[in-house]
Amino acid sequence: MVNLYVFDNLRSGGGKSVGLNYLKKIIVEDTSAFFMLPNDEDYLEIAKSHSSAKKFIIIDNPRKYRVNIFKILEISKFIKQNKIKKIVNFTNMPLIIPRVYQILMIHKAQLLLPIKNDYIQYNFFEKLKMSLDKFFLSLCLNTKIVKHIIVQTNFMKNELLKSYDFKGDISIIPSGYDSIDTNKIIFENPYNLSSNFKFFVPTSDAKHKNIEYIIEVTKKAKKENMKIEFHVTLSEDSEFGATVKQEKLTDYIIFYNQIDYFKIHNYYKSSDGVFLPTFLESFCLPYVEGISTKKNILTSDRPFAREICKEAGWYFDPLDAKSGIKVIKEYIEFIKKTPNQSNMPKIYSWKESYEMLRWIINKY
Numbered sequence: 001m002v003n004l005y006v007f008d009n010l011r012s013g014g015g016k017s018v019g020l021n022y023l024k025k026i027i028v029e030d031t032s033a034f035f036m037l038p039n040d041e042d043y044l045e046i047a048k049s050h051s052s053a054k055k056f057i058i059i060d061n062p063r064k065y066r067v068n069i070f071k072i073l074e075i076s077k078f079i080k081q082n083k084i085k086k087i088v089n090f091t092n093m094p095l096i097i098p099r100v101y102q103i104l105m106i107h108k109a110q111l112l113l114p115i116k117n118d119y120i121q122y123n124f125f126e127k128l129k130m131s132l133d134k135f136f137l138s139l140c141l142n143t144k145i146v147k148h149i150i151v152q153t154n155f156m157k158n159e160l161l162k163s164y165d166f167k168g169d170i171s172i173i174p175s176g177y178d179s180i181d182t183n184k185i186i187f188e189n190p191y192n193l194s195s196n197f198k199f200f201v202p203t204s205d206a207k208h209k210n211i212e213y214i215i216e217v218t219k220k221a222k223k224e225n226m227k228i229e230f231h232v233t234l235s236e237d238s239e240f241g242a243t244v245k246q247e248k249l250t251d252y253i254i255f256y257n258q259i260d261y262f263k264i265h266n267y268y269k270s271s272d273g274v275f276l277p278t279f280l281e282s283f284c285l286p287y288v289e290g291i292s293t294k295k296n297i298l299t300s301d302r303p304f305a306r307e308i309c310k311e312a313g314w315y316f317d318p319l320d321a322k323s324g325i326k327v328i329k330e331y332i333e334f335i336k337k338t339p340n341q342s343n344m345p346k347i348y349s350w351k352e353s354y355e356m357l358r359w360i361i362n363k364y
Contacts (some may be wrong), residue, residue, distance in 0.1 A: 002082060003361065006036045006089040007043065009062035013204075014175075014285050017313075018107060019090055021176060025354040034082060038062065046316055059209070065095065066136065073097050089363055093133065094140040095101070099254035100360050101364065105150040107175070107292075109282040110136060110208070112159035119279050119319060120207050141166045150357070152283040155304040171360050176350030177288040180265045189270045190263070191231060193252075197332055199298065200271035201232040202286040203266070203278075210300070211240055216321035217328070218252045228328065229254060230275060231267065268293040272335060276300070277318045284308060296335075299326060310345040 005026055010019035020042055026033065027050045035055045037043040047056050057078070065071045076097055079087075087095060087102040092111060094104055106112070115122065115130050122130065128280045140146055141164050148169045151157050157170050191198050203209045214230055221228055229252055233239055236255040259267060270276065274290035275298045281287075287308045290297050299305045301315035301323075314331050317323035 001085045003030060003033045003054050003086045003088055004036065004079060005030075005033055006066065006087060006091055006095060007059075008036045008038050008059035009091045009093065011038050011040055014283065015092075015107065015114045016040075016042070017285060017359035018105075018175060021178075022090060022129055022349045022357065025350065029358070034078075034084060036065075036300075038143070048205060054260050059221070062091070062093075066093055071072060086361070089146075093137065094146050095337045096140065096145060098143075098145060100309040101148075103150060103361065103364065104146045105173075106156065106160065107282045109156065109159070109280050112156060113280065117205060121212075122207065126207075127328050138164055141168075144168070148360070150360065153304060153307050155307050155349055158303075169364065171356075172354045173353055173360070174348045175285075175288075176348050177285070178350050179292045179294060180262060188266060189255075190266050191229075191270055194227075194229070195227045196227040196273045197335075198229045198231060199273050199275040199328075200290075200295075201230050201275050202289070203233060203276065205234060205238055205240055208278060208280040210277045210279050210318050212243075213318055213321065213324065214253065214275070215240075215243055215247060215249065217277075217324040218249050219247060220321055220325050221328070222249065222252060224325070226325075226328070228252065228332075231271070233257075233259060264289070265293065268295055273298055273314075273331060277304075277316075277324065278302075279318055281305070283307075291344050292347055294340075294344055296331065298324075298331060308345075312344050 007019040007023060010016050023046055034055050037047060039058050039060050059065060065075060075095065077098060079100060087097060087100055089095060089102060090105045092106050092108045096101060110130060111134060115127050118121050132136060146168065149166065150171050150173050151160060152175050156171060157172055158312035201214065203211060205211060218230060231254045233256050235257045239326060241255060244250060268290055273296045274286060276286060276297065278300055281304050286341055287297055291312050296312050296314055297309045298314045305313060316327040
């Protein structure tokens with residue numbers, strides 16, 4: 001059976017991590033397969049080193065292949081000519097190709113939650129784009145273009161069933177994570193030598209990351225003269241950075257614009273814990289990165305967080321800074337008494353994650 005694997009819009013962030021890691025496994029094992037890839041040097045490097053150029057469709061504008069009738073006809077013809085029987089689509093958005101069994105992986109949690117909510121304030125254009133994406137996905141699910149959906153957590157499965165009338169199969173496959181080879185790491189403490197408790201905050205300025213909460217917590221910590229620091233992976237020149245300066249919190253919030261992949265291990269390892277006040281995640285790579293270095297995760301009291309972090313998590317209300325301060329204080333007292341953490345939840349490797357995926361592809 002010939003399969004088509006679709007990665008074309010996974011160009012950044014967690015989606016790109018999912019795409020590249022699955023591609024590395026699939027391209028070795030499924031030698032008869034075809035691939036739709038983004039015009040991205042990381043994907044192209046893998047493609048060039050493993051297979052014939054004839055097996056790849058390189059996409060510059062992924063959205064065209066979802067809504068442009070000529071592009072749909074073009075890919076339909078390609079599928080028919082190459083006798084492709086199954087589409088394995090990692091991109092959150094289906095291809096409108098009827099009569100071909102399509103497995104869709106959804107790892108964008110925003111597609112599964114109401115656009116109107118009390119905590120993430122989207123602007124008009126963001127709401128419009130999300131509405132169109134959700135309408136398109138709903139249309140494809142209702143017309144049975146997608147036969148099987150893969151999500152990463154039970155939380156995602158439950159939200160999918162609430163949001164869409166989908167009658168097909170749903171499977172849960174956790175994202176993988178491969179710890180960095182410590183032989184390639186020169187260990188060094190990247191933080192200052194103060195005795196303050198240091199929390200690593202690997203985040204972005206996306207609205208669902210709730211980074212404003214860090215400022216509110218820090219203001220309360222400053223008022224109480226707490227000896228803590230937040231080390232955030234954001235630019236000092238960002239809007240968030242400007243607010244930090246305006247509120248005179250630069251002694252408490254330290255910026256790291258970009259951290260090299262082989263150095264980020266040191267930031268987790270040298271911290272006293274990971275702090276993430278996020279409103280919404282599908283899987284959240286920083287959770288598993290922190291757990292892999294045996295660090296506790298101070299994060300939002302939300303079902304997605306509890307499912308992934310389990311006993312490694314310390315949970316607070318992401319809408320109430322007092323709750324965050326309370327949990328930080330409790331955690332600091334705990335860590336003073338129990339500095340070495342060993343009871344951490346299981347993390348699946350990319351090999352294990354791919355084995356689950358391969359079983360589903362072969363079964364259906």
